[in-house]
Amino acid sequence: MSLAARDRRLGWGLVAPALAWTVAFFVLPFAAMVALSFARMEGREIVPAFDPGNYARFFSEWPLFKALLNSMEITVVVTVVSVLLAYPLAAIIAFRVPVRWQRLALLMAVLPFWTSYVVRSYAWLLVLGQNGVLNKALLGAGLIAEPLEIAATRTATVIGFVHFFVMLLTLTIYANLVQLPTNYARAARDLGAGPVQVFRFVILPLTLPGVVTGAFLTFVLCMGDYITPQILGGNNELTLPQLIMLQLGRSGNFPLASALSVVLMAVITLAYLLSSRWLRVDRV
Amino acid sequence: MTAGVSVQGVTRAYGPARALDDVSLDIAAGEFVVLLGPSGCGKTTLLNILGGFAEPDSGRVLIGGRDMAGVGPKDRPTTTVFQDYALFPHMTLAENVGFGLRMRGVAGPARAARAAEMLSLVGLDGRGARKPHELSGGQRQRVALARALAVEPEVLLLDEPLGALDLKLRRAMQDELKAIQRRVGTTFVHVTHDQEEAMAIADRIVVMNAGRIEDVGPPRQVYLSPKSLFSAGFMGEINKISLDGTWRPVPGPGVLCIRPEAFGDQGLDLGAGRVTDAAFFGAHVRVHVAPDAAPEVRLVVHLPQGAMPEPGAAITLRATTWGVLQA
Amino acid sequence: MGGKDRVPPSPILSPWRRWEALGPIAGLFWRGSVWLYLAAAYAFIFLPVVVLVVFSFQDGRLPVPPMQGVSLKWYAKVLADRDLMAALAHSALVAGVSSAVSLMLGFLAAHGLARSVLPGSVWLRGLLIAPMTVSSLIIALGLLSLFQQTGVRLSLLTVGVGHVVINLPLCFAICYAAMGDHQKAAERAARDLGASEPRVLWLVSAPMLAPALAAAFFLSVTFSWDEFIIAFLLTRFDVTLPVEIWSMLRSGLSPATNAVGSLVFLVSVVAVVGTEAVRRRA
Numbered sequence: 024m025s026l027a028a029r030d031r032r033l034g035w036g037l038v039a040p041a042l043a044w045t046v047a048f049f050v051l052p053f054a055a056m057v058a059l060s061f062a063r064m065e066g067r068e069i070v071p072a073f074d075p076g077n078y079a080r081f082f083s084e085w086p087l088f089k090a091l092l093n094s095m096e097i098t099v100v101v102t103v104v105s106v107l108l109a110y111p112l113a114a115i116i117a118f119r120v121p122v123r124w125q126r127l128a129l130l131m132a133v134l135p136f137w138t139s140y141v142v143r144s145y146a147w148l149l150v151l152g153q154n155g156v157l158n159k160a161l162l163g164a165g166l167i168a169e170p171l172e173i174a175a176t177r178t179a180t181v182i183g184f185v186h187f188f189v190m191l192l193t194l195t196i197y198a199n200l201v202q203l204p205t206n207y208a209r210a211a212r213d214l215g216a217g218p219v220q221v222f223r224f225v226i227l228p229l230t231l232p233g234v235v236t237g238a239f240l241t242f243v244l245c246m247g248d249y250i251t252p253q254i255l256g257g258n259n260e261l262t263l264p265q266l267i268m269l270q271l272g273r274s275g276n277f278p279l280a281s282a283l284s285v286v287l288m289a290v291i292t293l294a295y296l297l298s299s300r301w302l303r304v305d306r307v
Numbered sequence: 308m309t310a311g312v313s314v315q316g317v318t319r320a321y322g323p324a325r326a327l328d329d330v331s332l333d334i335a336a337g338e339f340v341v342l343l344g345p346s347g348c349g350k351t352t353l354l355n356i357l358g359g360f361a362e363p364d365s366g367r368v369l370i371g372g373r374d375m376a377g378v379g380p381k382d383r384p385t386t387t388v389f390q391d392y393a394l395f396p397h398m399t400l401a402e403n404v405g406f407g408l409r410m411r412g413v414a415g416p417a418r419a420a421r422a423a424e425m426l427s428l429v430g431l432d433g434r435g436a437r438k439p440h441e442l443s444g445g446q447r448q449r450v451a452l453a454r455a456l457a458v459e460p461e462v463l464l465l466d467e468p469l470g471a472l473d474l475k476l477r478r479a480m481q482d483e484l485k486a487i488q489r490r491v492g493t494t495f496v497h498v499t500h501d502q503e504e505a506m507a508i509a510d511r512i513v514v515m516n517a518g519r520i521e522d523v524g525p526p527r528q529v530y531l532s533p534k535s536l537f538s539a540g541f542m543g544e545i546n547k548i549s550l551d552g553t554w555r556p557v558p559g560p561g562v563l564c565i566r567p568e569a570f571g572d573q574g575l576d577l578g579a580g581r582v583t584d585a586a587f588f589g590a591h592v593r594v595h596v597a598p599d600a601a602p603e604v605r606l607v608v609h610l611p612q613g614a615m616p617e618p619g620a621a622i623t624l625r626a627t628t629w630g631v632l633q634a
Numbered sequence: 635m636g637g638k639d640r641v642p643p644s645p646i647l648s649p650w651r652r653w654e655a656l657g658p659i660a661g662l663f664w665r666g667s668v669w670l671y672l673a674a675a676y677a678f679i680f681l682p683v684v685v686l687v688v689f690s691f692q693d694g695r696l697p698v699p700p701m702q703g704v705s706l707k708w709y710a711k712v713l714a715d716r717d718l719m720a721a722l723a724h725s726a727l728v729a730g731v732s733s734a735v736s737l738m739l740g741f742l743a744a745h746g747l748a749r750s751v752l753p754g755s756v757w758l759r760g761l762l763i764a765p766m767t768v769s770s771l772i773i774a775l776g777l778l779s780l781f782q783q784t785g786v787r788l789s790l791l792t793v794g795v796g797h798v799v800i801n802l803p804l805c806f807a808i809c810y811a812a813m814g815d816h817q818k819a820a821e822r823a824a825r826d827l828g829a830s831e832p833r834v835l836w837l838v839s840a841p842m843l844a845p846a847l848a849a850a851f852f853l854s855v856t857f858s859w860d861e862f863i864i865a866f867l868l869t870r871f872d873v874t875l876p877v878e879i880w881s882m883l884r885s886g887l888s889p890a891t892n893a894v895g896s897l898v899f900l901v902s903v904v905a906v907v908g909t910e911a912v913r914r915r916a
Contacts, residue, residue, distance in 0.1 A: 026362050026379055033831060034750025041743035041762055041802060048799045049765050052776030059779045112675045119668055130910060131676065135683045137902035140860050141879045142895030146682035149689060149697055149887070156685050159699040190679060239767075247769020250862055254883065264771050271867075277779065284775050288768065295767060358826060380826045391816075393823035397841040406837075407827035458827060 053288075060281035069277055077282035090266040091286065097177060097252070097262060098245045101184040102238050108185065109192035110234070116193070117200040129197055133190045140187075144254040147183045148174055151255070175257030183255045184245055192237045199233030200226070235301035242294050247287060263287050309493050310371030310384060310461035311336040312357065317366035319352055326352040327363070328518040334511075336371075336461075339488050339495045341505040344515035344541070350498045351466060353515070357496060358464050359383045371461055381410075384461035388468045392451040394439040400426060400450050401435030407458035425453040428487065445476045452484075456491060465497040469504060481507045502542050506530065514538040536632050539564050546606045550631065554601035561631040567593070567609040569628045577624035580606065582616045596622055683899065690892035697889045708893040718894065721878035725859055728790055728874060732797035733805075733854035737847060739798070740805030745839055748813040749821065759810070766803035773799055774864040781868070790872045796864035801854040808853070812846035813839075852909060856902070 060077055063070045081087045116128045135143065150156045151173040158170040173179050203226065211225045249264040256262070261269070263283060270280040295302070312334040319327040327349045334340050342350040355361040356368060359380035368375045370384055380387075386407065394403050404425050405418040413421070419435075426435055429449035439447055448468060455463055468484075469477045485508045488495050499505055505512045506526040514522040514529060514537070522529050522538035533539035536547070545566050550559030556577050557563055565575075568591070580596040583605065591609040594616060598604055606624065616622065693703030712718060743762060747755055765773060777796050781788060817839065824838045825831075840847065865874040873881075875898070882891050 026359065026377060029379070030750050031752060034746045034752050037742045037746025037749075038752070038758060041739040041806060042758065044739055044798060044802060045762055045765065048777060048780075048795055049773065050761075052780040053772070055780045055783055056772070056776040059783075108675070111671055115668055115672050119672075126910070130906070132679060134903065134906070135679055135899075137856070137906055138683060138686070138899040139876055139879060139895060141862055141876050141883070142686065142891070142898060143682060145879075145883055145891060146686040146895065149685050149892075150682055152698065152887075154696070154698045156681075156699060186678065186682065189675070243767060243769060247771045249771060250880075264769070267771065267775070271775075277782075280775060281779065284772050288772055291768065360822065360826075380822075381828050381830065385826075387823070387826045389819060389823055391819050393819035395820055395824070395838055395842070396816075397844075406824065406829075410824075410828035410830075410833065454823075454827070 056281045057285055059278055060285050062278040062281075064276055064278055067275060077279045078286075080279065081282060081286060086261075087266065087283070090261045090263045090283075091290070093177075093260050094246055094263040094287075095290070097180055097184070098242055101181055101188060101245050102241045104181070105185050105188035105192050105241055106234060106238055109189045109237075110196055112189070113193045113196035113200055117197055125201075129194070132193050136187075136190045141250055141254075143187065144183050144251050147179065147186065147255055151179050151182065174255065175259060177256060177260055180252045180256035180262075183251045184248075187251070188241045188245065192234075192241065195233055195237035195240075196230065199230040203229055232301045235298050239294060239298045239302055243291055246291060246294075309336045311338075312462055312494065312496065313367075313369040313372075314353070314357075315367045315369070317353070317356060317363040317368065319349075319356065319361065319363050325518045327356070329366070330518070330520055331366075332513060332520060332523070334462075334494060334496065336494055337492050339485070339497070339508060339510045340513060341509035341511070342496065342498045342513050342515060343500065343502060343505040344521075345500055348515040349518040350500075350515050354387075354464050354466055354496065354498050357462070358385050358387050385464055386455040386458055386460040387464040387466060388448075388451045388455045390467045390470055392439075392447045394447055394450055394454070396439055398438075399435060400431065400437050400439070400442075403439065403450055404435075404454045404457050406454065411458065421457055422453075425457045426450070428456070428490070429453045430483075444472055445480060448472065448480060452487070456487075456493065460493060462494045462496060465495060467498055467500070469499070469501075477501075477504065478507070484508055506542075514541060516541070531628060532630055533564075533632070536562060536564070536634060539630075539632060544607060548604065548606075549634075552601070554598070554604065556600075557629075557631060559631075561633050563629060563631055565606075565626045565629045567607045569626050570606075570608045570610075571625055571627045574625045574627040575629050577606075577626065580622050580624050582618055582620045582622055584618055585610075585616055587615065592616075594622075596624065598624060686892050687896045687899070690889055690896040692889040692892070695888075697887055697892045708889040709897070712890055712893045712897070718875075718878055721873050721875045724790055724872050725875040728794050728797060728865070729855045729858035732794040732858050733801060733851050735794075736798045736801035736805045736854050737851050740802050740807075740850065741809045741840070741843070741847065742835075744806050744809035744813060745835060748810060748818065762806050763803045765799050766807070770796075770800055770861065770863050774867040777864070778867050788868055788870045790869055790874075792868045793865050793874065796868050797858040797861060800861070800864070801857055804853060804857070805850040808846050808850040809843060812843050817842055852905075 058071075059069070061073050061075065063072045063074050063076065081091075112132065116125055116132065120128045138146070148155070152158070153170050153172065153174060155174070157173070158167075161167045162170065173182075207225050207229070208221050211221045216224065247264055249262075249268055252262045252265055253268075256265075258265075263286070267280045267283045267287070270276040270283065312332075314330055314332040314334075317327055317330045318325065330349070330353060342353060344350045352361060356363055357370075359375065359378060359382075362376075375383060395406065398406070401419060401422040404422040405413075408418045408421060423432075423435055426432060429452055431446060431449055431453070439450065442450065448471075451468070465484075469480050472480060481504055484495075484497075488508075497508065509526055511524060512522075512526055512529045513520055514533075514535075516537045521541075522534045524534075529538060530542045533542060539545050540547075543566060545564050548554070548556065548563040548565070550557065550561050550563055556575065577598060578600050580598040581602075583595045583597055585592055585594040588609075589612075591612060592614055594608045594610055596606045596608050598606060608622070608624070610616070688701070689697035690708060691704045691706070692701060692708070693705040740762075746752075747759060752758065774796060777792070777799070780786075781792055786792065820838050820842060821834050824834045829837065860876060861874075862876040862880065866877050866880065869877075879891065879894055882888070882894070
């Protein structure tokens with residue numbers, strides 16, 4: 024056997040375990056789920072079939088389709104708000120905070136990231152609830168007469184999400200900002216660009232891939248998250264993941280849950296295709 | 308330990324480009340051979356084929372008479388000094404130098420002794436406990452050399468080992484490299500694009516261009532009587548006078564080649580010429596001359612330090628050494 | 635930065651001019667608003683954590699104002715809770731083992747793809763990264779249907795399998811990104827000096843990649859430790875910590891939950907700060 028062929032065989036040997044794992048526990052299950060989404064429920068029995076009925080239900084029954092819309096609306100709002108809040112924060116840390124304090128500032132900015140995800144949503148409930156810290160403070164200050172009803176609304180879900188993703192995006196964007204060679208901005212200034220123009224024509228375009236990658240991750244994580252809307256949003260306005268879990272739990276309708284997951288997957292794929300031009304997922 | 312190398316009809320293509328085109332070359336045991344050529348000439352590909360990092364599409368490589376087909380780098384009697392040194396950053400110098408011996412199952416104490424010996428060979432006595440990042444470029448170079456020599460290879464391959472050093476250091480290392488080669492007696496195959504470096508160290512220079520060998524021979528021969536125009540031009544500056552035109556100092560066909568320093572008081576008479584400009588270069592004065600017989604031609608002539616002709620001055624042109632090569 | 639280097643386009647008093655007229659005051663205002671923003675951002679980021687920790691010391695029954703006194707009784711209650719401690723052990727086990735497996739598979743694959751020219755390697759990389767770009771809910775549901783159809787019993791093992799699926803892409807990506815030319819050159823030199831492939835991996839690649847490997851392992855452990863949906867769907871009786879906390883939530887607000895959350899936070903912070911300190915000294 025030639026050296027090149029031996030080299031390739033060794034390469035395959037090294038990749039094989041990871042590949043096998045990914046195929047067995049990612050590709051195959053996904054195929055199984057797609058297959059299941061075409062099955063039928065008869066009573067509590069799952070009957071294998073090729074029946075697009077679950078998808079037909081999704082597009083015809085308003086409460087089901089509404090869940091997708093809810094998820095999309097929340098996700099888009101969360102993604103946009105998080106990016107808009109995180110970019111200035113990352114920029115201030117990168118350009119205004121003295122270099123020796125930057126790592127500390129960054130560490131502090133993402134410290135609550137390390138609390139348990141479930142606990143973080145719960146903590147927001149303590150802040151936003153009817154007897155929560157926020158209402159008590161506002162009432163005490165005489166700013167409101169009646170407690171605000173934020174908990175168990177979409178606003179609470181959005182606040183919880185934004186809190187999480189601002190931390191994540193600050194990290195991503197900061198990493199992008201500090202690796203910019205300072206000479207780019209200097210060169211632009213030297214050529215007569217003002218601060219706004221430097222940002223608009225130099226810094227923003229160069230950090231855009233990082234921002235888009237962060238925004239895409241935000242989109243994926245937010246779109247597929249069950250915990251935050253379940254704890255903070257309550258059961259009034261269901262998101263797609265909540266609906267999927269509901270189908271699994273209460274009604275045991277596995278095929279419908281699978282179909283909804285396929286829809287979720289389709290939306291994420293669409294987002295991927297739309298942002299793929301700027302995505303650097305393998306370089307996060 | 309040392310062995311000869313025989314390259315027989317080796318061809319290697321990367322896509323449509325031929326990096327090596329039917330190259331044959333015999334290297335004697337203990338010889339210091341330099342592969343010289345511009346980037347992309349195939350010299351590094353040839354070195355990689357000797358080291359087992361690439362394979363020929365056709366042709367054979369014999370080292371010490373043994374066919375190397377299908378033998379990986381790990382099992383070849385060759386070691387390489389890489390251009391970027393490729394020292395292991397997490398190991399001390401002694402561990403770096405002893406690595407090859409460790410792979411060959413040599414016990415710790417013997418390894419340490421040999422590593423110390425090799426480090427002293429390259430002038431780094433007693434620095435075995437340091438890490439590569441504490442060293443200068445030239446010192447790293449020496450460690451890479453010691454590491455490759457520690458396993459007593461039959462053939463040592465050097466891939467532009469001095470390329471990353473500044474000029475002064477490079478000249479100093481050349482001398483040292485030559486001395487070390489004499490001491491250990493191993494066959495050295497050294498790749499470079501610097502013809503001065505090649506002449507300083509080589510027993511034989513192999514000039515390569517576009518995947519082919521243009522010229523082979525000792526430095527003096529390759530410099531003074533190159534076999535091809537390319538070789539003549541690559542070894543140093545040269546005046547090329549086409550013998551197809553009206554001015555034919557010697558009978559054609561071909562190209563008359565004269566090195567700038569070959570002009571003197573006797574030899575081939577090229578008639579008179581006029582200086583167009585002159586510049587002081589330290590060791591010599593570099594002058595552009597327009598021969599009276601062909602005023603459109605510009606010859607480069609090196610005159611002794613003392614001479615500083617004014618533009619327009621007349622000068623007689625005689626070449627002590629010259630040659631006619633076919634284009 | 636105040637705008638002295640800006641040339642107004644027209645002699646008319648432009649908005650920029652007005653800013654310039656304000657001069658140092660505008661600069662102060664701008665600088666002040668920068669620090670104000672920073673303070674507001676930190677306040678927002680820390681608000682829930684502070685509330686969480688403060689009310690874990692609540693002497694009353696509810697973790698909301700008013701504070702009825704300081705007490706450690708909820709911590710005592712939590713630490714004595716058998717189920718919670720069992721869940722903690724399960725989480726540690728799953729996180730450690732699944733991260734080790736992910737790291738090994740990811741490292742080998744990254745090494746294979748970096749060292750050899752394999753046909754379709756772009757697609758291979760894409761496939762290995764793919765699970766990272768998919769919601770864990772989908773991965774969990776897929777595995778659940780696979781396990782149900784093949785009759786595999788749900789346990790901590792099935793959770794671990796799921797966690798490897800989400801952490802493998804991460805480990806692979808980190809290792810692959812860390813393998814530069816420098817690394818490849820050193821591996822090549824090791825082979826040249828007679829090292830077999832396992833020895834190249836063990837003596838050269840792994841030590842050179844040690845920081846990346848440590849980062850990948852640490853991140854994997856964190857993700858696995860905190861992962862909810864896979865752990866929730868893929869095990870029945872041996873639950874992990876997030877799932878146990880989830881079931882605590884269902885019985886309403888309680889300072890006990892605050893205490894658990896504060897403890898988890900404390901452990902994570904110690905780990906993060908510790909890692910940072912070690913990194914700084916290295």
